[in-house]
Amino acid sequence: MQVRVHPDYQAPTQPTAPAGTRESMVVRIEPSTGWAPLKLRELWQYRELIYTFTRRDIKVRYKQTALGAAWAIIQPFFTMVVFTLFFGKLAKIPSEGLPYSIFSYTALIPWTFFAHGISQSTNSLVNNSNLISKVYFPRLVIPIAAVLGGTVDFIPAFTVLLGMMFYFGITPSLNVLWLPLFLLLALTTSLGVGLWLSATNLRFRDVGHTVNFVVQFWLFATPIAYSSSLLPQPWRTLYGINPMVGVVEGFRWALLGTNTAPGPITIVSALAALALLVSGAFYFRRMERTFADVI
Amino acid sequence: MSEIAIRADGLAKQYRIGERQRWGRTLRETVAETFHSHLRRRSARRGGQAVATPLAPDLVWALDGVSLEVKRGEILGLIGRNGAGKSTLLKILSRITEPTRGSAEIHGRVGSLLEVGTGFHPQLTGRENIYLNGAILGMSKGEIGRKFDEIVAFADIDRFLDTPVKRYSSGMTVRLAFAVAAHMEPEILLIDEVLAVGDFAFQRKCLGKMQDVAGHGRTVLFVSHSMGSVKALCNRCLLLEHGKSVADGLPADVVARYIDQHELARAERRSRRVPADHGKEFFMHHSDALGDITVFCGDPITLQFDIEAPTSLPDVGIKIHVVSRTGDPIIGMGSLIQEEPASARTSRLWRVRCDMGRLPINAGTYFVNVHLGNARRSGRTASFLHAFKITVIAYDALGWGSMVPSTPIYWTPEWDIEPLG
Numbered sequence: 001m002q003v004r005v006h007p008d009y010q011a012p013t014q015p016t017a018p019a020g021t022r023e024s025m026v027v028r029i030e031p032s033t034g035w036a037p038l039k040l041r042e043l044w045q046y047r048e049l050i051y052t053f054t055r056r057d058i059k060v061r062y063k064q065t066a067l068g069a070a071w072a073i074i075q076p077f078f079t080m081v082v083f084t085l086f087f088g089k090l091a092k093i094p095s096e097g098l099p100y101s102i103f104s105y106t107a108l109i110p111w112t113f114f115a116h117g118i119s120q121s122t123n124s125l126v127n128n129s130n131l132i133s134k135v136y137f138p139r140l141v142i143p144i145a146a147v148l149g150g151t152v153d154f155i156p157a158f159t160v161l162l163g164m165m166f167y168f169g170i171t172p173s174l175n176v177l178w179l180p181l182f183l184l185l186a187l188t189t190s191l192g193v194g195l196w197l198s199a200t201n202l203r204f205r206d207v208g209h210t211v212n213f214v215v216q217f218w219l220f221a222t223p224i225a226y227s228s229s230l231l232p233q234p235w236r237t238l239y240g241i242n243p244m245v246g247v248v249e250g251f252r253w254a255l256l257g258t259n260t261a262p263g264p265i266t267i268v269s270a271l272a273a274l275a276l277l278v279s280g281a282f283y284f285r286r287m288e289r290t291f292a293d294v295i
Numbered sequence: 296m297s298e299i300a301i302r303a304d305g306l307a308k309q310y311r312i313g314e315r316q317r318w319g320r321t322l323r324e325t326v327a328e329t330f331h332s333h334l335r336r337r338s339a340r341r342g343g344q345a346v347a348t349p350l351a352p353d354l355v356w357a358l359d360g361v362s363l364e365v366k367r368g369e370i371l372g373l374i375g376r377n378g379a380g381k382s383t384l385l386k387i388l389s390r391i392t393e394p395t396r397g398s399a400e401i402h403g404r405v406g407s408l409l410e411v412g413t414g415f416h417p418q419l420t421g422r423e424n425i426y427l428n429g430a431i432l433g434m435s436k437g438e439i440g441r442k443f444d445e446i447v448a449f450a451d452i453d454r455f456l457d458t459p460v461k462r463y464s465s466g467m468t469v470r471l472a473f474a475v476a477a478h479m480e481p482e483i484l485l486i487d488e489v490l491a492v493g494d495f496a497f498q499r500k501c502l503g504k505m506q507d508v509a510g511h512g513r514t515v516l517f518v519s520h521s522m523g524s525v526k527a528l529c530n531r532c533l534l535l536e537h538g539k540s541v542a543d544g545l546p547a548d549v550v551a552r553y554i555d556q557h558e559l560a561r562a563e564r565r566s567r568r569v570p571a572d573h574g575k576e577f578f579m580h581h582s583d584a585l586g587d588i589t590v591f592c593g594d595p596i597t598l599q600f601d602i603e604a605p606t607s608l609p610d611v612g613i614k615i616h617v618v619s620r621t622g623d624p625i626i627g628m629g630s631l632i633q634e635e636p637a638s639a640r641t642s643r644l645w646r647v648r649c650d651m652g653r654l655p656i657n658a659g660t661y662f663v664n665v666h667l668g669n670a671r672r673s674g675r676t677a678s679f680l681h682a683f684k685i686t687v688i689a690y691d692a693l694g695w696g697s698m699v700p701s702t703p704i705y706w707t708p709e710w711d712i713e714p715l716g
Contacts, residue, residue, distance in 0.1 A: 027405075029390060030398035052430040056416060056423075063418045063459075134409045135431055136390040292392040293310070 036285040043138050053145035058152050072153035073160050076108040087225045096227050096258045102164050106255055107224040107248040109157050110186045114244060115215045117147035121194030122211045125202050129295045139288050143198045147191045165255065175254045178262065182250035185273055189243040192276030199287040203294050223248055240268030243276065300483050300514035301365040301388065305397035308358040308383050357383040359538035360397065365514055372529035372546055373518040374553055379535040381518045385409060385485050403482030406433055411489050412472030417461035421452055421471060424460050428475045442478045450474035477504040484515045522550045523689050554589055574677030576605035577667065589686045592658055598649040598683055606643065611676060614666040615649060617656065625656060625703055655705050658689035
């Protein structure tokens with residue numbers, strides 16, 4: 001097809017590509033069917049965007065608040081106070097020989113991180129609807145940033161924990177080095193569930209409404225207010241199917257030295273978390289093609 | 296380096312509209328509906344009736360088989376009426392939505408400007424939003440840092456950098472948004488009608504910056520409703536209609552065809568016989584197509600109509616006044632109906648064609664009053680008020696590189712300017 005050039009158009013002086021071109025990339029656009037690939041390499045290319053979104057979410061959360069970072073401490077702390085009063089003192093639930101307050105607080109820290117991650121990521125796609133309909137980037141970035149935003153809250157809450165350990169005279173052993181792994185497990189679970197819920201919430205908005213209820217229920221299904229040793233074997237190992245069991249007991253073992261060393265429970269939890277993450281990622285990628293049309 | 300920047304082959308996009316597909320429908324509703332339709336089918340079968348098919352959902356083809364090839368460095372204008380499929384095409388090429396059929400190949404990094412200020416967060420400051428918006432548009436942090444000062448200078452918001460964006464005026468927000476976008480350096484730029492906002496001086500600045508961008512060998516796809524911008528900026532133009540590509544070529548030609556089609560739609564209506572507003576025995580015949588004229592500044596205008604008189608018209612002159620929207624006369628012209636021999640005088644029906652040439656009237660809406668009167672006596676025999684409506688679209692008729700000045704009439708005298716000393 002012949003195309004004439006407008007007389008005012010100045011042809012570029014060099015026919016070569018503009019400066020700063022990456023290796024010539026060809027993108028093919030066509031309708032996709034079935035399961036979509038995860039495209040992790042592309043996700044890696046967009047890692048700066050993940051960081052940008054995480055920073056944005058954190059900044060926005062703390063702007064115009066008087067208490068700022070204190071909010072990260074208030075929730076787990078006051079939950080601990082209530083639990084200690086009712087479960088510890090009144091119901092006298094056993095706490096592995098440790099003061100009930102620190103027993104529950106150690107579990108509440110990763111729990112708060114997990115719960116926050118889920119509720120933030122469930123609504124993350126809906127909240128970023130204007131981006132989804134206007135700009136291209138791998139949509140996985142959004143729930144990932146939502147979950148990562150909770151890591152910042154982790155630090156002040158953890159500091160309070162250290163204070164409590166000092167107060168009760170508990171010195172952590174070398175097992176503390178395992179802590180990052182348990183945190184990673186919590187992150188994996190949070191992200192896995194978040195991927196499932198955020199993609200579904202876009203189409204069926206009731207998910208967003210019920211997530212808080214689900215989280216509450218899940219809290220009591222996790223050994224935060226009590227110890228998993230209440231369960232006899234083999235139920236105790238199977239209990240690990242709730243990945244947060246592995247996280248919570250792992251935290252307590254690493255920091256407080258309870259007798260729940262990484263074992264069968266942790267393995268079951270890790271597998272369950274991985275299953276959630278991988279299945280969530282594939283589900284998300286499959287639903288992604290309809291996001292812009294459904295939002 | 297590939298010669299082709301974009302290659303599209305039969306792209307089509309189907310949307311479902313109407314009640315059956317409600318976005319964000321609840322789980323409960325889906326379950327309830329599945330249950331009900333199942334019950335309906337069961338009872339229908341039992342009663343021996345044919346199973347009632349549910350209402351077919353309304354399906355629309357927003358894009359219906361568009362194929363095109365855009366070479367590197369081309370600036371392609373996409374025009375068409377609302378709903379023609381222009382934005383859908385851009386969305387597909389930007390990978391925001393998937394095509395239902397067809398395929399496309401993109402060679403190079405794509406930057407899409409489907410809306411200015413994408414991702415701006417009102418609570419964050421201007422500075423923070425520059426980084427946020429830049430990152431969303433695909434610029435790396437280093438890139439944004441390097442261009443930061445340029446961006447701020449372009450947007451002219453130096454003093455307000457550290458104020459939350461929610462306190463900005465809408466003009467400032469648009470300037471900032473466009474400033475960030477203008478400094479994107481993708482190989483391919485897809486722009487969707489974002490120039491409509493912002494004051495005129497700023498629009499000019501943005502057009503200038505985009506021309507810079509295009510001049511460096513970048514490919515631009517530009518959707519706009521401003522024919523002036525398309526003609527000024529693009530070197531190729533594509534007209535979309537009902538999801539199909541119907542014209543492809545030089546902007547001047549394609550835009551003319553687009554405007555023609557507007558008028559063509561109106562020409563479907565039959566020509567009308569309109570009585571005079573003054574002098575009731577006179578009638579004018581004209582078709583609506585010719586009664587509603589849309590042109591660019593500096594384009595030739597022709598009026599065409601028929602006059603039906605009760606008697607023959609000796610010594611009758613015709614005067615045409617072009618008046619402004621508020622009724623102020625702007626330009627007048629006149630002619631004797633005939634200066635012809637006696638035989639022609641018995642005619643009661645006259646066809647008038649007035650070729651006004653390149654009327655130097657500026658952009659705006661004008662009406663044409665047609666008066667018939669005796670050439671020798673004063674007073675009017677018949678008047679047709681607002682017989683025509685002329686819409687003049689702003690365009691750089693003088694070749695100044697900007698829109699013509701804001702006087703109702705402009706002129707191009709001979710200039711002779713020379714320095715003294």
